[in-house]
Amino acid sequence: MSLVHPNLIAFMAVVERKTVQDAAKKIGLTQTGVTQRIRSLERELNITLFIRSRKGMQLTPEGESLLRYCQSVVELEGRLGFESSEQEVALQISGPSSLMRTRAIPNLIPVLKKFPFLRVQFDLLDLQSAIHKLKSGESQIIIVSKEKVALEMDSKIIKAERYILVGPYIWKKRGIKDIVKNEVIIDFDKNDQYSFDFLKSHGLYELALKSRHFVNNTDGLASLISLGAGYSVVAEDIALPLIENKELSNLMPGKYLELKDMCLAWYPRPQMPNYMAEIIKFIC
Numbered sequence: 001m002s003l004v005h006p007n008l009i010a011f012m013a014v015v016e017r018k019t020v021q022d023a024a025k026k027i028g029l030t031q032t033g034v035t036q037r038i039r040s041l042e043r044e045l046n047i048t049l050f051i052r053s054r055k056g057m058q059l060t061p062e063g064e065s066l067l068r069y070c071q072s073v074v075e076l077e078g079r080l081g082f083e084s085s086e087q088e089v090a091l092q093i094s095g096p097s098s099l100m101r102t103r104a105i106p107n108l109i110p111v112l113k114k115f116p117f118l119r120v121q122f123d124l125l126d127l128q129s130a131i132h133k134l135k136s137g138e139s140q141i142i143i144v145s146k147e148k149v150a151l152e153m154d155s156k157i158i159k160a161e162r163y164i165l166v167g168p169y170i171w172k173k174r175g176i177k178d179i180v181k182n183e184v185i186i187d188f189d190k191n192d193q194y195s196f197d198f199l200k201s202h203g204l205y206e207l208a209l210k211s212r213h214f215v216n217n218t219d220g221l222a223s224l225i226s227l228g229a230g231y232s233v234v235a236e237d238i239a240l241p242l243i244e245n246k247e248l249s250n251l252m253p254g255k256y257l258e259l260k261d262m263c264l265a266w267y268p269r270p271q272m273p274n275y276m277a278e279i280i281k282f283i284c
Contacts, residue, residue, distance in 0.1 A: 006152065006267055008070050010037035011049065015067055018056030027268055029152045094123040094130040095143025097218040098235040099262060103158055107282045115275040134265060141279065146261040155265040158284045163257040164250050165198055166239050167231035172249040179251060180204050184230040186213040186221055198233045198257040233257055
């Protein structure tokens with residue numbers, strides 16, 4: 001977890017670059033965004049931080065005091081990020097269940113072994129909630145669709161994930177049109193459009209029943225499907241073992257829904273801890 005609040009990051013950027021315009025470029029915000037963060041700080045602290053001059057934004061004495069505080073926090077954060085088994089560091093990663101299971105959890109085992117002081121909480125939830133977790137500071141890294149990433153966040157595209165259409169094993173010999181016309185879709189929640197997107201991409205959407213069952217957990221979803229409650233799209237990496245075990249069947253072999261716009265997102269830091277850089281590298 002970063003000890004430096006986003007408003008303080010904007011403050012330090014203005015100190016370094018001398019102008020709001022250059023500070024905005026440095027941290028990926030609009031000039032208005034930087035100005036709003038500085039004003040927010042001034043309101044909260046009831047002080048004036050900068051005076052505009054021909055040389056740019058000059059710190060007031062109160063601003064100088066805040067800068068010293070920020071520098072001490074950055075220094076402390078750097079010390080907390082050192083590679084030592086003696087100092088535990090807690091970090092939360094939030095994202096959708098399927099991508100957490102196929103991308104985050106298995107790929108981070110080498111990172112956990114390399115940084116034995118690191119304690120990670122894998123927070124499985126829907127995409128919209130992940131954004132709120134990052135903005136609130138509860139999570140430090142999230143998996144989210146590219147379109148949800150705000151300008152002030154850093155992000156990196158992750159490897160595409162393929163989804164396949166699955167039903168219970170006993171439906172293996174049924175025709176796909178028969179299934180789509182007569183069976184219920186099971187999805188995570190009302191915002192989950194993956195099954196509909198799959199059906200649209202293969203010309204089956206108009207035939208499908210639009211009312212759905214919902215279960216916001218991958219294991220629960222797979223269990224309902226295997227018991228014959230309905231069908232859905234499931235990440236290929238998760239579905240294949242269940243297909244081999246004759247719990248699920250691939251209703252349209254060779255057909256996929258490929259998610260290419262998913263990414264990791266996090267707030268920029270003055271100093272990126274080594275463990276966080278490794279997490280980003282291994283997941284992506």
